[in-house]
Each structure stands twice: as structure tokens, then as C-alpha cells.
Amino acid sequence: MAAIATAKAVGTLYRFKKPIAIAVISFFGVIFLIASGVLDTPSDNPAPSSIGAGKAKVSPLVTRYEPAVAAAAKKYGLSENYVPILLAKMMQESGGRLPDVMQSSESIQLGRNAIKDPMVSIDVGVKYFSEVLKEANGDVKLSLQSYNFGKGFISYANKRGGYSKENAVAFSNMMAAKKGWRRYGDINYVDHVLRYYDGNVNSTATANAQPVSTNGSGGQNFDVNKVYSDMAQYLGDKYVWGGASPATGFDCSGLMQWNYAQSGIKLPRTAQLQYNAVTKIDKNELRPGDMVFFAGTYAGPTVTHVGMYIGNGKMINSSSSGVNIANVFTGYWGQHYYAAGRPS
Template sequence: MGLLAFVAIFISDDAPSYKSFSDGSTLSVSADTLQHQAMVEKYAQEYGISEYVSILLAIIEVESGGRLPDVMQSSESLGLPPNTLDTEASIQQGVRYFADLLQSAKRYGVDDDTVIQAYNYGGGFIGYVANRGKQYSFKLAEDFAKERANGIKVTYSNPIAVQQNGGWRYRYGNMFYVQLVRQYFTTPIQFDNELVQLVMNEALKYEGWRYVFGGDNPTTSFDCSGLTQWSYRKADIHLPRTAQQQYDATEHIPLAQAKAGDLVFFHSTYDAGTYVTHVGIYLGNNQMYNAGDPIGYDDLTSPYWQKHLIGAGRIKR
């Protein structure tokens, strides 16, 4: 769809929202896009592609940021002018169109990235890839755009290609479409310990969220001990609420003996009325995941953390 048109890229000023899916991936898109999740799920189920809900939401983020009525920019797949459909009609048609592309891909034996690119290029791209190894690559997307652009009249105001994202995009669709969609996915880091993996699968949902003093759940966001308490609870480990209380409830060990999944504690990071004022999840290799501002990773060898470091704590089970 939009075969001869540029794809509009919407960048939200709002903080991203994080949503985890059954494949272990986490989707980071705007709240405007996530508000359409229920409707996407409804039509994905109707057309038998429920496992692709996360990809469909990422397509919405690329196409409209969730803000236009025609959120999936699917009017053109019906031969209509751009932005003709209302929101529900756009989602219904966009999901149906993607389902049709998947059926074609199954017949031809091509991969899912080919389908994602075909959402932008049209179904002809599926046969193109099928005849060239059946595996999507950026070069195939680029070559397809070049070949299809040959039939377009080129003028000074309508060049055959324009520079974008460090490369060139041709007037036939957007060769970067797979990269634009895939950029909204992150895959949680993997741990050998199943319990640690459960904890981190939960904690990583909130990467990039802002620190909120007193926050202890996804509705409020989190402070440091609120994040650890919430995340470990998903592995059926019930920690007390504050950093000091969590320190008191653990077996104290030097950082050099810490393993992934242990807690790491700090003092005097602010005036809390207690000695222990901050806690994070130890990941190994002097890295921790914690509710800083924003929530995310930190290097424990930095001068700031070294100044305040107490040590690690192993949770008593």
C-alpha cells in the first residue's frame, strides 16, 4: 500500500509504552498506538493471525503513530485515496490485508520480514523474494524499489531516490520498512537461571519509564525498591517494600561474589532517613538494572556508584 508514496514516520513526544508478548519480545510504542490493541486483537483473531498482534501494532506506530483515523494507512490497499477509512475500518482492512499477505507468503515459502515489507510494497514483493532465495534481505528490498521506480517519470522535484537513514529510498515505497517496524521490538537478555529470567522478563517491560518516588506498580511507575519488589513477585519471591528492608532480608555478600539475580545496594544516594537508599538487580559483569531516572541499565564501575556502593544481597529462599 502506498506504493508510490512516501511513508510518513510519526514520532511521539510522549514516553514510549512497553508491552510484552508471548514470544518473549517487548514492543515499545506510543500510548496512542497501544490504545488500538483491543481492536487489533479482535480482527487478528477473526482473520486467524493472533500471533502477529505485536507486528500489527508496530505497523500502526510506523504508519500513523496511532494518531490518524486511518491508523494503518490501509485505504490504498482497497484502491481508495489515502486516509479514506475511519479507525476501525482501517484496522479491519489492514489486518485483513496482512493476513492475505501471510497466506501468499506461506504458498511461496518466504519469511515474515518479506511480509512486513510487502505491506508497504504490495504483494508483488513476495513473488520477487520467492524467486531470489525466499529470504528477505535489505538488498532485495532496495533492488525491488530500483526496478519498480524505473517506470516513474523523474523530475527535479520528483527524484527517483532521496537520501534517508544513511542510505537511499526510491520513489517506489520505502525500502527501510522492515527496519522501521522492527525497531520497536526488543528481546530481553537471556539468563541460564529460569527464575532470574522470569524476574528480568518482567523488569524489562519498564525500561525507559520515569522514576516515581513511592511508585510500586505499572500504574504509577516505580521507584527502586518498588521495581525490585514487583519484578521478583513475578517469580513468586516476595520482597519487603523499601531498599533498607530488602537489604535486611538478604544475605550480604561482596559484589565480587554476586551472581545475576542478586540485589545490589547503595547508601546515601538521598536523605531517606535510613542507611540503605537504593537497590538494583545485579546482571553480572558489573552491570545492574534499576529504577534510575529513567529505568534501565547502569555500570557499577562508574565513580558515582562506586562512591555509594554497599555490596550485594542474596535473596533467602
């Protein structure tokens, strides 16, 4: 609470005595932030890791801050794989040309560009991103958009199936109407950041959602881990209507058909036909490798979506958010859950 109270006090000072506030933050910013708890000790609970190795495509002005970003990432429990994403965020936020390189002052309730020390901006920005990443359960795209919109977008999106451009637009319109503004945030923030990043970005964390090896137990006659690992390599790829191969991309049933086939399991092409083909089981009998089916996600047949169950109430699937990990029984998918089945 001390950090918030101090930040509010400086924010008030900034609004009404701008020259004084700038001087205070410029000369005493680091001392203020340490005393208020913003520059504090590393996180006790590291953020879940949901991103592979990638490369930042940024300017030399941003690259010069890479050591500081890497140090802050380590301090706040982020793996080194997040450093390129953080540099891409910096490129989008400031291009490395402003003192508040991460545009992080508003995350501690200060005015825009109030932080005048790049090292402070990096520490505050990386800490805030690590907090958002935890609340988003490692969903990188959801975390990026929430860095721009604020943490309120996390619960809003999760109630509606997770991150998607549609949810970003709807949230922006809702907040703009509430505040009486012309617009709220950048609805294209994820795309804007990722144009400076070369690598796959998972839509949802895979932490604590790995399937266990079954190899025939529970009625399955295939290697569940192989099917999962085959699918997981496409995490972060965009949803492609009608896509059924790596060459074209995947829709929901195409992801299932292609990747089960790599383990010798032949499935029909659509979610409805796949439902018709599997052995029906109760959801209490679900094991990793089984399939979960959903209805009413668009006008058409009864079954309109499918995913592979991977344990802990989660599935891997291809939806409007791309190939991702999602909750089966809560949020949007919980509202549309229809049945479960076991392929063979």
C-alpha cells in the first residue's frame, strides 16, 4: 500500500506542479521507487514459461538496453526467452528514444512519460509485465494486450474464451464508452509488438498442463505424449478456416485430424464427424489424449468445435485465438461444452 500511496502522491504532484514533479522524478526517481517498494526484491513465484526461443528485430537504440532488460527479467522470475519479447515491447513503446523507454510510468499511477530514468522504466515495466503474465497464466498474447489495456482485460477476455482481436475490440469499445473517450488503448497492440519479434508465441501457457504418458492405459492405443508434442509445435500459430496441414495452417478439426494421424489414428475431417467416430465417455472418465467437443460456437451442426484433452481441465485446440491451451470447463468453452470421446 505504501507504494501505491506514494505513487498517487507523486502523480498528484505531477498533475498540478509538473515542473516540480519532473525534477523530483529525474533526480530522485530511483530513491523514490526503492523506498516505495516498486524496485523491490525478485518475485517469489516466477511467471509460468510459455514461450520458446525467439529473436528481437529492434533498432540499435533498443538493443543497447538488452543487458538491463535481461537483468530485470531474471530479477522478476522471467526466463531469458522473454527478453526478446520485452525488447520488442520497448521498440513499440518508445523505440528507445524516450527516457521512459518501457512507457511504464502509468503502471504505477504516474503521468505518461513521468519516469525520467531508463533503468527505472525498465525495472518498473518488466516487473509489471511479470505480474500481468502471472495473472494471465502465462498467456503471452493476453499479457501483451493487458500491458496496454490494464489487468482488467485479463478476466474480461478469459470469460470470453481468452485473447482474441474480437475481445480486444469489444473491451476497448466498452472502456471508451465508460470513460467518454474516443478510443481506449491500442486494439492492435499484440500485432504491433510481434512485428518486432521473430519466433512462435503461445497464446496460452502450457505450464501444469502437460499430458501424462498413457500408451494404452485407459483404453487408448497410441502414445499420448507424441500426439501432444506434435500439436504443441504449432502453439501460437494463427487459426485458419479449412486448414488441415502444416502447409495450410489449422482449424480445430484439422489440427486433430493431422496430428492424431501422425500416431496412426485416422479421424474424419470435421468436428461433428469426429464426434460421431469416437467412443463416447463421461467427462469424469477423461484422460489426456481424449477429445472434447463443443456446441453452439457458430451456426451449423450440433458439434462445432473440438480439442484434445491434456489434463488438469485443459485442452490444446485451434480457435480464433490461434493454436493454444484453454480451459475446458470454465469460461467460454465451459459454457459450450458438449461431450467427450476417445479416439482409437
